[in-house]
Amino acid sequence: MSDYPTHWRRPPQILKHPVWRPIIQIGIVAYLILALSTLEVDWLRVWDGLDRGWRFVEGFLTPDFTSRWRDISEGLVESLTMTVTSTVVGIALSIPFGVGAAGNIAPAPVYFVCRAVIAVSRSLQEVIIAIFFVAMFGFGPFAGFVTLAFATIGFLAKLLAEAIEEIDMAQVEAVRASGGSWLQVVNYAVEPQVTPRLIGLSLYRLDINFRESAVIGIVGAGGIGATLNTAIDRYEHDSAGAILLIIIAIVMLAEYLSGHVRKWVQ
């Protein structure tokens, strides 16, 4: 009678190669040790900071909306108006770029130009773009507006172009066969197929733009981020907590509403 195994070991799931498996595992451990050793943590400073961290938590639990309300509401108005205008302008700009970057309806030279613009817009962080636009347009929400509008192009035009490339070409052929011009093809064959997706993506981008508007204030582009930065610099933890709670509440609300609108559109 042959030996029948009494214990079962689960075979490896992801890395199945018998040689690479240990090599990669050892490599990961070696990297972690190396990376952790470069961390250089000043534990005394961390210990001192825990006290301040606790005050942040306290500020979060007992937010102070009133004493800095003027600053907060100003920052909030800047952030919200910046979000709306930059999203609208961003959508208006990304539709031509998105159509131009769709390989199935745009001629090759236009395609490459539009893809290049999208690539530049996508590869740079909003904050870095904001630094440049603040240097160009001066401090304040206008620089933030330009930044977010520019960043919207990279996001929306790319996804719109992908949506256009995935459409059902039979409808395009039908409009062409009836003698439709290029503009009529886009209007009657392409637009109806991608509009629901475009609306969904635009709402999603509105959400992202609000979140980003809270960040680019740190480099001087206006909005609630500037207020938050000031509150943290002044060690006003309760005001900072209030601002963070407002940001979270607005993001949650926006996510909830946009989810409903998207369900209703599609």
Place this chain on the structure above:
Amino acid sequence: MAVRQTPSGPDWRARTPRGALLLWLGWLAAVALTAWCWFVMTETTIWAFVYDAPRQAADIGSRMVPPRLDYLPELWRPLWDTINIATLGTAAGVVIATPIAFLAARNTTPSLLVLRPIALFIIVASRSINSLIWALLLVSIVGPGLLAGVIAIALRSIGFVGKLLYEAIEETDVSQVEAIEATGASSRQVLAFGIWPQVAPAFWAISVFRWDINIRESTVLGLVGAGGIGLQLQNSLNTLAWPQVTVILLLILATVLVSEWISAKVRRAII
């Protein structure tokens, strides 16, 4: 589709008059809102600066070239720090996010009424605050340096990984779970052998995807003092050393492209 009978035959319209009116009112409201936001936003704008922008852009552009390439050797250490922030932060974030995802998923949570809402709130709170804001808070708590960056990245990653992972857990196939249960397995064994193998590819794909995003985000954390290459960027900007800024931006661009390539490659291999 609305059809109206006219003396010269039926008149086809895409929408009923009521629908057309509502649509028109919707557009009017959207345009009015945008215009109003525009006026509120630009109230404090100094237009002289805006009109001056092309000249400023040309000025900065001319200062940025040629890039100061001999600055590159000073950047290897900050780049290594940046990669470490992203990797360690992702690892820590994933470790914290996994139990939270299991608590948040409808089919694995131990209590639908208490733990699930808490887990969902953690996920939403983490997701709605950008890593740069986390870094701002943490620099003031634990002091400037890599640790603040690592924790900031980890805190931001919890929400992202947690959300995608709990959605993956909720989409698992029930029949495999039932098969494991039918053999008399404990709930821990059901998790390990019924659910985990189904979500493991998604788990690795999400982690690598987040790592790629974190590389991007950790390049700017230095702007608020959380270490990495952003610190060099901030120093160069403060001293108006534009040729150095060009080198840093090019290096960031190259790093982002490489990380995106790695992540795409790994994800294709896993899924």
